Amino acid sequence: MDVTAKPPGGDCKAVGEILSRVGDKWSIQIVVALRSGPRRFNEIKRRVGGISQQMLTRTLKTLERDGMVERTVRPSTPPQVDYTLTPLGHSLSETVHQLAEWAAAHRGNIEDNRLRYDGRQV
């Protein structure tokens, strides 16, 4: 992809693949939910409206694999699992937070645009 100049062939695909994951709507919302500190699974699920348990498990695993999220088991009774942003996750979080804010702020505008566009297609 062309960020500043002609794309080096192999990089495009790798960067595109990363974008698929960091730009994924659930990843974005999970990263935003973790900005303010460690959270337990159910707290994240409550904050990210509409995500299923399975999708949350899967996305957290992907974020952990990419090094964006850390999973810590607290040696309490019973043991408790916290999820936290790593420094890499934090470096991403400001940008995805802005993206999320943009989407929330322009939702109405976008919906109006679609109605107008669809009206023209008839």
Add this chain to the structure above:
Amino acid sequence: MDVTAKPPGGDCKAVGEILSRVGDKWSIQIVVALRSGPRRFNEIKRRVGGISQQMLTRTLKTLERDGMVERTVRPSTPPQVDYTLTPLGHSLSETVHQLAEWAAAHRGNIEDNRLRYDGRQV
């Protein structure tokens, strides 16, 4: 989704849906390609490494429908079609550009993390 406070139920889904589209790897790269001004279809295709003609057509149509991109037919001979970012598209473009730069800058780091993670799972 929880951007600043408890999510209003209906909004989450709509915002999530917008995020799916603006966070889509092809949308991101097309918006970045159009930051510097109007471009023709084939110019965009060249700049966005790896995108197929069909995917580019489809994504441009989605961006147009959302009001992020404008399609103009120049009355030349033969007629020529330009794609441009609308003001809405421009308002998004700085954020997605940062996301794209982040992905390019951290690609190596992420790949190393995955190797480490996968190594631990064996």
